[in-house]
Amino acid sequence: MKKIILSFIAALGLVAGAAHAAGGATIAWDKAPNKTNDLPALQNGAKLFVNYCLGCHSAAFMRYNRLQDIGLTEQQIKDNLLLTTDKIGDTMKATIDPKQAKEWFGANPPDLTVIARSRAGAGGSGADYLYTFLRSFYRDDAKATGWNNVLFPNVGMPHALWELQGERRATFDETTHAFKGYEQITPGKMSAQEYDAAIADLVGYLQWMGEPAQNTRVRIGIWVLAFLFVTTFLAWRLNAAFWKDVK
Amino acid sequence: MAEFKEISPNASAGAKLTNWFENRFPTMFDAYRVHMSEYYAPKNFNFWYIFGSLALLVLVIQIVTGIFLVMHYKPDAAKAFESVEYIMRDVPWGWLIRYMHSTGASAFFIVVYLHMFRGLLYGSYRKPRELVWIFGCAIFLALMGEAFMGYLLPWGQMSYWGAQVIVNLFSAIPFIGPDLALLIRGDYVVSDATLNRFFSFHVIAVPLVLLGLVVAHLLALHDVGSNNPDGIEIKKGPKGNRWSATAPADGIPFHPYYSVHDIFGVCVFLIVFTAVIFFAPEAGGYFLEYNNFIPADPLVTPAHIAPVWYFTPFYSMLRAITTEMVYVLVACVVLGAAFGVFKAKLPGVFKGLIAVAAAVTVALMLAIDAKFWGVVVMGGAVIILFFLPWLDCSPARSIRYRPTWHKYVYAVFVVNFVILAYLGVQPPSPVGERVSQLGTLIYFGFFLLMPWWSAKGEPKPVPDRVTYQAH
Numbered sequence: 001m002k003k004i005i006l007s008f009i010a011a012l013g014l015v016a017g018a019a020h021a022a023g024g025a026t027i028a029w030d031k032a033p034n035k036t037n038d039l040p041a042l043q044n045g046a047k048l049f050v051n052y053c054l055g056c057h058s059a060a061f062m063r064y065n066r067l068q069d070i071g072l073t074e075q076q077i078k079d080n081l082l083l084t085t086d087k088i089g090d091t092m093k094a095t096i097d098p099k100q101a102k103e104w105f106g107a108n109p110p111d112l113t114v115i116a117r118s119r120a121g122a123g124g125s126g127a128d129y130l131y132t133f134l135r136s137f138y139r140d141d142a143k144a145t146g147w148n149n150v151l152f153p154n155v156g157m158p159h160a161l162w163e164l165q166g167e168r169r170a171t172f173d174e175t176t177h178a179f180k181g182y183e184q185i186t187p188g189k190m191s192a193q194e195y196d197a198a199i200a201d202l203v204g205y206l207q208w209m210g211e212p213a214q215n216t217r218v219r220i221g222i223w224v225l226a227f228l229f230v231t232t233f234l235a236w237r238l239n240a241a242f243w244k245d246v247k
Numbered sequence: 248m249a250e251f252k253e254i255s256p257n258a259s260a261g262a263k264l265t266n267w268f269e270n271r272f273p274t275m276f277d278a279y280r281v282h283m284s285e286y287y288a289p290k291n292f293n294f295w296y297i298f299g300s301l302a303l304l305v306l307v308i309q310i311v312t313g314i315f316l317v318m319h320y321k322p323d324a325a326k327a328f329e330s331v332e333y334i335m336r337d338v339p340w341g342w343l344i345r346y347m348h349s350t351g352a353s354a355f356f357i358v359v360y361l362h363m364f365r366g367l368l369y370g371s372y373r374k375p376r377e378l379v380w381i382f383g384c385a386i387f388l389a390l391m392g393e394a395f396m397g398y399l400l401p402w403g404q405m406s407y408w409g410a411q412v413i414v415n416l417f418s419a420i421p422f423i424g425p426d427l428a429l430l431i432r433g434d435y436v437v438s439d440a441t442l443n444r445f446f447s448f449h450v451i452a453v454p455l456v457l458l459g460l461v462v463a464h465l466l467a468l469h470d471v472g473s474n475n476p477d478g479i480e481i482k483k484g485p486k487g488n489r490w491s492a493t494a495p496a497d498g499i500p501f502h503p504y505y506s507v508h509d510i511f512g513v514c515v516f517l518i519v520f521t522a523v524i525f526f527a528p529e530a531g532g533y534f535l536e537y538n539n540f541i542p543a544d545p546l547v548t549p550a551h552i553a554p555v556w557y558f559t560p561f562y563s564m565l566r567a568i569t570t571e572m573v574y575v576l577v578a579c580v581v582l583g584a585a586f587g588v589f590k591a592k593l594p595g596v597f598k599g600l601i602a603v604a605a606a607v608t609v610a611l612m613l614a615i616d617a618k619f620w621g622v623v624v625m626g627g628a629v630i631i632l633f634f635l636p637w638l639d640c641s642p643a644r645s646i647r648y649r650p651t652w653h654k655y656v657y658a659v660f661v662v663n664f665v666i667l668a669y670l671g672v673q674p675p676s677p678v679g680e681r682v683s684q685l686g687t688l689i690y691f692g693f694f695l696l697m698p699w700w701s702a703k704g705e706p707k708p709v710p711d712r713v714t715y716q717a718h
Contacts, residue, residue, distance in 0.1 A: 060329070061332035061333070061336060110541075113332065117529070117537065118540035120529075212336060213336070213342040217346075217525050217528075221524070228514060229518070232518060235510045235511040238510065243504065246717060247717050
């Protein structure tokens with residue numbers, strides 16, 4: 001009997017190993033710093049999002065006035081983040097015409113409202129994926145956009161933040177084609193550390209936008225659990241009081 | 248009709264009010280007595296007996312949260328995904344209602360699987376509780392339909408492609424298959440029409456059936472009385488307890504004794520349930536799949552389509568049936584028939600029938616595509632549960648008094664079920680396929696060979712009275 005169980009466990013291990021090998025991961029995902037409780041970082045992320053992402057990507061389920069949850073006032077949102085034609089209660093729409101986008105990039109840029117939730121997987125959280133993806137672009141003249149990505153080879157998206165990061169080249173092992181590292185070609189407006197911090201803020205914002213209620217949820221959850229622990233104690237004593245005479 | 252009872256004008260207001268209702272609606276008072284205060288359940292229930300009440304609780308949670316979700320959800324292919332995000336963002340407390348409903352779906356299957364396993368452990372399906380078990384299996388089947396159709400409604404990629412894959416299975420049925428699949432979808436692919444009919448089934452048709460079955464399950468249970476961990480009949484034991492001279496001595500009124508038990512159990516359950524809702528509503532991608540946060544796109548097939556975790560054991564068995572596996576099944580049918588013809592003590596007519604039936608089955612198995620037999624196996628894996636009361640031939644009902652090695656058989660069954668569930672989540676692989684084929688044989692072997700193995704071995708002495716230690 002033990003043998004049967006053991007061979008089952010062994011088989012299971014084999015299956016898990018095979019599944020892992022078949023994944024064909026390009027590079028491991030970096031761990032994104034958790035910024036969902038850091039209001040200045042989220043505000044900076046929102047600014048980056050509106051300036052660099054919203055041109056092509058929409059966030060069609062996210063209303064501008066929800067940004068009040070990350071500490072911005074209605075006036076600040078109107079002055080800094082809103083296009084003149086939009087109203088504060090509107091959702092975040094891309095400025096690009098979807099038809100044109102399809103022509104330029106070969107596909108419609110995906111909506112980003114819940115992108116951080118959809119990209120989670122075996123490699124880590126959705127935030128980890130985005131944090132790695134946005135830091136993995138390199139120059140590739142073979143591509144129509146002039147850009148390629150180590151995490152997502154042949155991606156349709158060009159490097160929208162290249163001004164900040166500067167241009168980089170990627171080096172690959174000649175025989176195994178495994179990724180080896182980057183070489184900076186031209187400097188960006190930011191140092192490598194500053195760029196990573198900016199991406200962390202942007203990804204933090206994307207993560208927050210995926211579920212704006214997430215911090216409220218955790219805060220309330222603690223009280224709900226505290227209440228339930230007290231109730232459970234009372235229920236336990238109530239039960240004991242009724243059953244103490246049952247022989 | 249019950250006799251009209253006059254009450255003294257000096258009685259208290261409460262007594263007068265009770266009397267007023269009792270004269271006009273005695274059924275309600277009878278029902279309370281029959282099902283609560285004078286329903287004598289065995290007093291030795293253990294941990295395993297909480298899951299029935301919990302299933303009822305989750306059913307209520309699903310109905311109530313479902314009512315609120317329907318107020319904001321739009322069953323329209325162009326708006327469904329958006330309306331779910333609207334609930335998550337713009338509807339006050341919408342996120343909580345939605346997470347309760349999505350977590351509730353998984354919780355429902357967890358408690359129902361544990362509830363069914365309890366039945367298996369203590370032989371709760373044995374005579375005279377066959378109908379209780381059959382109603383329960385029907386509930387399980389309805390629940391699977393309910394969950395499957397509900398999963399389409401968020402209209403994400405997994406919703407869409409999961410439904411596409413499962414509905415396409417029906418087209419493997421010979422002759423009527425393609426038309427049947429068309430009837431289910433209402434279109435040639437999963438589309439707005441499919442979403443609308445699934446919505447209708449999910450919010451009206453199946454819940455009505457479920458509620459009816461739950462009532463039947465409970466009424467049938469209360470007619471025959473509950474089984475218990477010792478698997479002995481308290482009604483056959485001595486009579487008379489503190490509450491009634493005619494009730495079984497080992498019985499105890501459901502209310503208040505088991506209602507306080509259940510309140511405690513419900514609290515513990517809610518701790519786990521709310522911990523998931525508030526701290527991990529996606530449950531690592533198992534309760535809410537990551538891919539389902541991408542809106543349904545009929546033109547983009549995801550690389551890996553996996554059903555939600557509670558369907559995966561059955562999905563594994565479906566995938567296990569390849570053309571090769573059909574030959575293995577043919578061999579099983581031939582062996583079974585040979586045993587029936589040469590070994591069993593049956594009249595010659597039956598033996599002839601067995602031989603003919605086996606020959607026809609084998610011919611069909613070789614003639615029809617393996618995909619169809621996969622569907623048959625998947626369906627059969629659920630249907631076979633209905634026959635458990637007649638498959639189990641052990642002299643002892645409860646696992647406590649069965650031969651010790653029966654426990655190992657159960658353990659293999661459980662481990663096998665978990666492995667099948669795991670494999671159903673994974674992308675197909677050659678090793679996984681072999682393991683799931685073996686797992687399928689073990690699953691069916693457990694049930695089909697049960698009349699043989701369950702009767703084997705020396706049962707332990709069964710006590711006359713339930714074993715109970717005072718708390």
